[in-house]
Amino acid sequence: MELKHIVFGLAFAFVSYIVVEWQRPKEGIQEPPALRAKIPFIGHIIGIATRGLRYFGKACEGSDEPIVTIDFLVSKVYLVNKSSAVKDVQRNSKVITFDPFLDSAAERMVGVSAQGLKLLTGKEKGGGDLNRKVVKAMHPTLLGPGLDVANRNMINNLVKSVDELASLGNKSFDIYAWCKHAIAVASTDAVWGEKNPLKDPEIEAAFWDFDSHLRLLLFNVFPTIIARKAYRGREKVAAAFVKYYNEGGQHVASELAQARWKVQHESGATTEDIARLETATVLGVVSNTTPSSFWMLFDIYSRPALLTQLRDEVREHALKKNDNGEMIIDLAAMRDDCPNLLATFQEVLRTHSNGAPTRFVTEDIVLGDKHLLKKGRILMMPGMNMNYEPSIWGDDSQNFDPTRFKKETLKQRPTSFMSFGASPNLCPGRHFASGEILGLAAMMILRYDITPIGGKWYLPKFWQGAIAASMPFPAEAYNVTVTPREEFANTTWAYKSTDGKGKFPLITG
Numbered sequence: 001m002e003l004k005h006i007v008f009g010l011a012f013a014f015v016s017y018i019v020v021e022w023q024r025p026k027e028g029i030q031e032p033p034a035l036r037a038k039i040p041f042i043g044h045i046i047g048i049a050t051r052g053l054r055y056f057g058k059a060c061e062g063s064d065e066p067i068v069t070i071d072f073l074v075s076k077v078y079l080v081n082k083s084s085a086v087k088d089v090q091r092n093s094k095v096i097t098f099d100p101f102l103d104s105a106a107e108r109m110v111g112v113s114a115q116g117l118k119l120l121t122g123k124e125k126g127g128g129d130l131n132r133k134v135v136k137a138m139h140p141t142l143l144g145p146g147l148d149v150a151n152r153n154m155i156n157n158l159v160k161s162v163d164e165l166a167s168l169g170n171k172s173f174d175i176y177a178w179c180k181h182a183i184a185v186a187s188t189d190a191v192w193g194e195k196n197p198l199k200d201p202e203i204e205a206a207f208w209d210f211d212s213h214l215r216l217l218l219f220n221v222f223p224t225i226i227a228r229k230a231y232r233g234r235e236k237v238a239a240a241f242v243k244y245y246n247e248g249g250q251h252v253a254s255e256l257a258q259a260r261w262k263v264q265h266e267s268g269a270t271t272e273d274i275a276r277l278e279t280a281t282v283l284g285v286v287s288n289t290t291p292s293s294f295w296m297l298f299d300i301y302s303r304p305a306l307l308t309q310l311r312d313e314v315r316e317h318a319l320k321k322n323d324n325g326e327m328i329i330d331l332a333a334m335r336d337d338c339p340n341l342l343a344t345f346q347e348v349l350r351t352h353s354n355g356a357p358t359r360f361v362t363e364d365i366v367l368g369d370k371h372l373l374k375k376g377r378i379l380m381m382p383g384m385n386m387n388y389e390p391s392i393w394g395d396d397s398q399n400f401d402p403t404r405f406k407k408e409t410l411k412q413r414p415t416s417f418m419s420f421g422a423s424p425n426l427c428p429g430r431h432f433a434s435g436e437i438l439g440l441a442a443m444m445i446l447r448y449d450i451t452p453i454g455g456k457w458y459l460p461k462f463w464q465g466a467i468a469a470s471m472p473f474p475a476e477a478y479n480v481t482v483t484p485r486e487e488f489a490n491t492t493w494a495y496k497s498t499d500g501k502g503k504f505p506l507i508t509g
């Protein structure tokens with residue numbers, strides 16, 4: 001028999017086996033029903049390769065199943081499709097857990113050493129589950145007095161970036177690139193203090209290379225060749241953090257940076273490994289805030305009636321003139337007395353988020369007395385599914401309508417708003433991010449008109465290479481011009497933040 005006959009015979013047997021398995025009726029408690037792709041076998045792989053995370057939302061469209069299985073041939077993934085199943089997942093958070101992804105990020109994303117991984121993961125003998133302890137240490141620093149200090153430092157830089165736009169004249173610029181820089185400077189200075197490594201433009205550029213090309217790095221196969229840009233960027237940022245720690249930068253930094261250093265250092269982690277883990281933290285601190293700021297400006301400026309409404313609201317309730325004639329935006333008043341601004345922010349997050357909070361099934365478990373989830377499988381909760389669920393958000397859930405988030409129109413508290421993730425792993429940085437994004441938007445709308453080149457706001461193509469951000473961002477420059485508004489010509493600006501008032505009443509999942 002010739003080799004080609006053997007190969008053909010094996011291929012035929014393999015395909016027949018798959019088809020028979022696919023069709024076989026199953027009894028008893030089974031894995032969630034399979035979601036069929038339009039193109040058999042490889043349809044889901046093509047979908048995810050061409051659409052990225054947005055594919056998950058698209059794949060589930062029209063399905064009433066609360067949870068489905070997607071077969072990627074080499075592995076199966078469970079996709080949560082309805083908020084009822086989110087609750088079941090949350091109830092079983094000890095078994096369906098986020099933690100293995102922290103470990104995997106430390107290894108694949110930032111290259112922590114084998115010794116460091118042992119400390120971080122805690123699964124191997126002698127390990128300390130340090131990864132979870134580090135995240136836990138961050139929580140209080142982003143809620144209490146630590147949040148107040150971080151907010152004060154953040155707004156000082158924010159106002160500088162907004163001021164700079166006044167001198168641009170008619171010159172056009174990429175507003176997404178501007179958001180990246182404004183947020184990176186304001187956020188990282190607030191967190192890592194006066195010796196912040198990202199102050200150096202070369203390190204900031206290296207970070208964005210790392211962030212934007214992260215997807216290839218995660219394969220962890222010849223990263224210096226396959227993921228060259230991300231790899232080089234990461235190594236530069238990590239080296240800058242080593243220098244930062246050696247110079248004692250952490251001792252003159254935010255509570256957050258100090259707490260992270262302390263818990264790792266006291267557990268015996270090396271400076272090199274702490275620096276590597278900190279490189280991943282920069283992703284958490286800026287990667288989502290940046291596109292969220294862009295979409296906030298995009299959604300407001302592209303809707304003239306909303307722009308007018310929000311301008312009036314901020315001017316009336318959150319703007320004061322001090323004795324020196326300075327215009328002051330009061331973050332606390334913006335939080336308490338500008339419900340339309342806050343509602344707009346949440347609608348921006350609801351409609352744009354394509355994140356899919358991800359969990360790992362650590363033991364076989366039956367979900368909701370109905371579906372068997374098998375040990376070792378990945379489970380994802382795509383925001384696009386729950387954020388648009390008509391039974392929760394109404395039949396007009398596809399429309400952009402901030403009023404759905406206003407207190408008086410919220411008939412019941414919506415569940416499973418996935419944009420900040422799902423408890424118990426809910427994003428601890430959400431208050432800091434909200435102050436920053438709302439503060440930026442409030443000052444921009446009062447001070448400037450923005451016009452896109454070509455005159456019309458258009459939906460950009462999205463960049464697929466980044467995966468740290470759960471909000472999409474433009475693949476190409478989004479060029480605009482700004483015009484300072486007559487109303488506030490020749491005025492100077494500042495922000496005011498009030499201690500104890502940095503927490504925002506956000507809807508969360």
Ligand code: HEM
Nearest residue numbers: 284285288289292357358419420421422425427428429433
């Ligand atoms: C608009 C901005 C932001 C958005 C949309 C966002 C979104 C998210 C999402 C979707 C998750 C995953 C939660 C899950 O798996 O259930 C997450 C986790 C996390 N975020 Fe954010 N985030 C933002 C800003 C920030 C900031 C500014 C920080 C830090 C200062 C931060 C720190 C974290 C951390 C540490 C986690 C992991 C939580 C855990 O494992 O328990 N985030 N975020």
